[in-house]
Amino acid sequence: MTWPFESPDAVEQLLDQSDYLADDGLATVVFLAARLGRPLFVEGDPGVGKTELARALAHALGVPLVRLQCYEGIDATQALYEWDHARQLLHLRAVEARSRSSEPEMLEAEVYDRRFLIERPLLKALSLAAATPSGQAPPVLLVDELDRADDEFEAFLLELLAEWSVTIPEFGRVHSDTAPLTIITSNRTRDVHDALKRRCLYHWIEHPTIEREREILRRRVPGLAWALADDVACAAAALRAAGLYKPPGVAESVDWAAALQLLGVERLEAPVASATLGVAVKYHEDRPRAQQAMVTQFSTGRRVEDR
């Protein structure tokens, strides 16, 4: 019985089944968000696994994941719903062409029918949540990179998060008693408005420790040798401490480990590291510092015995 969550440990175990390794803090916060019915606002450096959290949660609970990718200029039409005007016009023309005299009210009702309504992610999540039988887990709604949207969209989202009901003028009111499990992510390129943050539970995801990262690499790259995983985790930690413009996240270290495995590398040495550095470090200005960090790491860094 995975829903409702019994304790933070249950959440941790559940996410573990989907190969997402969450630490105590994240598991506690997810547990509280589900229990209190509040959205979860996660911030962190790019690549630490914010989007992945939503995916893993949906996969573990066996519920659909509805994703809304925010960008500058997004508004209610792209986020909530839109009428398919072209099809409506076509319908009117078709009726006219057949010269069937229908009552005006019936024609209007036909035009504003469900089949002409394009449901965008927020409305889709709301409808799915409304249709969930009580006692079962609601769908997971992921609002990705909210900091890319602007203030007007935040105000609109805040209203939705408070009420969980939408009134479509021509249609009626769509309301859900159970709120979807909402996860809002932000890369912190700008400060999201306080009112929205207050509505949610807040969590900052840090880069993982070396041990945890090693475990993540072993899970995500099947067949990865223990020693190589440890090498990559140590190297990634060294790069993050090197003061780069854009330090590598977990996603980059997973890619790096996969690339090294593909190349048949057994242990990570300085020349191989330099050659494959482009997988982890994506800024040209960062390369000198990253190279330096790699040289230091492999001359003095820790090495684990082959297991």
Add this chain to the structure above:
Amino acid sequence: MTSPAAVPRDPLTLVTRLRALGVDVPLDASVAFGRAIAALPQPDRTSLWWAACATLTSSPEHREALKVAFNWWWAGAPALPLGDPLGPPTDPEVVDAGEHDADCRNHHDVAYGGDRRSGGRYSPAELLRERDFAALGPEELAECYRLMRALRLELPTRRSSRRRVARGARGEIDLARTLRHARRTDGDVVVLRRRQRAQRPRRLVLLCDVSGSMERYSRSLLRFLHAAVASGPKVEAFTLGTRLTRITRELRLTGVDRALAEAVAAIRDWSGGTRLGECLRCFNDEWGTRGLARGAVVVILSDGWDRGDPALIAAEMSRLARVAHRVVWVNPLKASEGYEPSARGMAAALPHVDEFVDGHSLAAFEELAEVIRR
């Protein structure tokens, strides 16, 4: 809000302590904290810490204060010595004596309402605008500050991705509006309605040098920063010296004196040494990568005297110039006679600067506002 019997500590105490340490905790956050404690199956120290983090903080900067408050709360909330943050608040010190705390927004015409007779007689306000800040006495400085409050900065605009209603034949077709209007003509589309991309003001980032070499101008520059921050919501202000300090929040407080007092209190390295390169690197790493400087107009107010490595300044300025829309350097010494940008920092930074203006008098600031607007 009930606490379970297992927790002998009152959640409100933690919230009060946190507020005293300067973290703004709204009412519903404390309610949420109480509910979170009730929802936890095992309220041990770790779970309570994470529950506090999730409900009482809204950014990683608050965690430090929360750590202090939580440790104190967990230890049983011992009584604090006098003079602590929980003590009575002290009045903020007034920055300049003889300054009115009137928040009146004078318009240019009122401030400059002197005689303008064709005989070439200038009003005292006109003369004051041209004079160097370093040469003014306290009453004249107060008058200058009063005039500076009327300064309003206009920011250049950029196209945003949001669409606005467009009148006439410009822009792309707005299908929804067109069909809505077509209802008037029985479903036939007679008029095409359009929409176009909206204009948005760019962000303005001000980096002000407050080191010892700029001491004569620092107070006036701080006033200018305050006027700039008051002009609009997209202005950010920082100070450079031995470290980088963000003072936007302090400058946004209502009441000129209070805002300036808070800002001065926040700046720890007033009239210290200059480490321009380090501060610029700090700005680029912490704020520039977050996108604060991207597409923004960056104004650096400094004389360029630096003790550090000019190569670092050059590297950081090039990084900044790549990201920003325009970089403007304001040097109060530029207007003095025989000035050559020979200071090493200045010379290193100059190739990456789009506009190089002087900032020694009120007239120079007005010209700066004009340069920013372009």
